[in-house]
Amino acid sequence: MARLLELDAAGALTTAHVRAGAQVGGVNVRTVWRWLEAARTEGRMERRPRARLELSDQDWEALAQAGGNMSVLHRHLKESRGEVPSLASLHRMVRRDLQAGRVLPDRTVVRREREKQQTRQALADLALASPRQADAAKEAALRLPRSAPTAASAVPPSGESGALAGVALPTGAQLVRTSSVRAVSEAVGQAMPAEGAVCVFGDPGRGKTAAVRMTLGEIPPGWKVTWVPVPVRPSVAGMRRAVLGALALPGRFPHTSALADAAVAEALGEARVLVVDEAQRLPVPCLEYLQSPWHHPGTRITLVLCGAGSERALSRLPQLASRVGA
Template sequence: MLVARLLELEAAGALTTAHVRAGAQVGGVNVRTVWRWLDAARSEGRVERRPRARLELSDQAWEVLAQAGGNVAALHRHLKAAGGDVPSLASLHRAVRRDLEADLALAGPSEGGAAKVAALRLPPSEPGAVAGSSAGESGAVAGVALPAGARLVRTSSVRAVGEAVGQAMATQGAVCLFGNPGRGKTAAVRMALSEVPPGWKVTWVPVPVRPSVAGMRRAVFDALALAGRFPHTSALADAAVVGALGEVRVLVVDEAQRLPVPCLEYLQSLWDHPDTRITLVLCGAGSERALARLPQLASRIGAWQEVPRLAGAEVATVVSGFHPLWRTVPAQDLTWIDRSCAHGTFRTWAALTAHLQNALLTIADASIDRPLLRRLFQRVAPPL
């Protein structure tokens, strides 16, 4: 814009050195730079920056990078061994970071940043990969945030949750999913409900902070996306909610441990209503203790399904399927990581994966070794 305006002044015969000095101040550059821009505009007929040659990595280079667990230094050594013009290590780092950031910006939340991350373009049929969700080859499921390149893994706990939810749907019953925080309860439910039978709908009801019956009624109304404004009386709101729940539907209440007895009674009234056809899924760390405060509802729970920590025997297989970075780490080291830091908690493994990715992309010649991992442990574990 600056160069175009100066050219307009020059065409009108009004351009002076004062204009150029003012333009240099506005652009934050030297006066000679502005004169250079003007000379380029006159000789080349352009007012924008000269396009620079951009370093583009080939698909083969991305595959090498993926096989090296995202280690840019390893890719640089591979390119040097192959011969030809090889960019500097710093240039390679910038190119990888640029393309990763661009792909993550384009990836929608339902993709979890996994489906389009170029640095981990692995073929879907890669040997050793653990099957992810049926929602797609990337293993991404809507509502589940994953580190770039990660995919959900169907562990034994995930399969057990799927069976419990499926049985509850068959009888339009209720199921309680519980377990310590970070073990993957919500992800397991979303995987189980990623494909439901035709005619079924799935509605996730967020539990308000310090919920009241009025707040819970509003949360259910909003989650059902009912048309019109929220009714001004509870009777009208309940009538609208019951009408929508007349269709077969799974009603998932996450963070159910927050619910006081009156809110649980409200959910029970919706489930018991003769005009509703819902399967009730109550999920949360401590949800089983919350339900114990209302024996009438607890006695109606058809399945109590705990999501335990990841078993030590399946750590290596599951974590290697979760993210390609871990496929380059020996099984005994994965067991050491789990004992030292993750303790079978998927949320900790996900956080550690994200920190490891960042370290490999930003630290020259970084490699996955125990000193680096010990430093990352301090980032994912709170101080004692």
């Protein structure tokens, strides 16, 4: 097609050229003329992409719950989307995805996973919701009109717009509790009573920091939260200074490392969640430094390491990685 277009632009294109192109491509001559017209008017030399209906994870879950019954999936799509393909087309779509490697889970496995998720969410709510917040949530629920959408319960109790300190949102956007946020809440909620450690990792831009901030916006009374920013190319001295700066201790910076570590251990004697953001930058010496106050008998710390690739940094120090609960 590119060569035919060149000849067309030079005014040298003939019917013989089009006929030869059709013969080489194994198509009709009229098809080649139609392609040329599309290339002239639309600048397109490939086939026009065709709309392809894809089944979402929720659709596959509905199919699994129905034990693979396609008629049930067809009714589910009608209720959720309105216009759906025929049952035969739906069979072809499912067969195509199964041949591509998609696995249809067993109905019992799906039901068990849903029950586990509900149990985990209940544990997270019990671990992170204080009685005062629970009473406030009940009062807010009583004030809602009966026609209020149930999805409103997914918005965190951080203001009408869902705003949260440290999280920038586009205009009109709201924070909602996705399954990933609930998983982070569950992990941190279970680690806090045991003063354990949690590692939150994932691809950049997936909302790791936002999920941690949403979780720690609802911690019980008596707990404090300290965010420790990791400097670029951190050293032990740099991390010590970062921890002291995050704790905002009064007075001047201690002139020896022993005095600085003693001041940090004293400040960490009260219940506190220590969040280390951008933890993927941490070399082994800095991880050992963070492990030292966490293991100190006089401290009460829940350590949260957050960052894209933080799990790889953590694997360099097995004695710390082995103590991470989630």
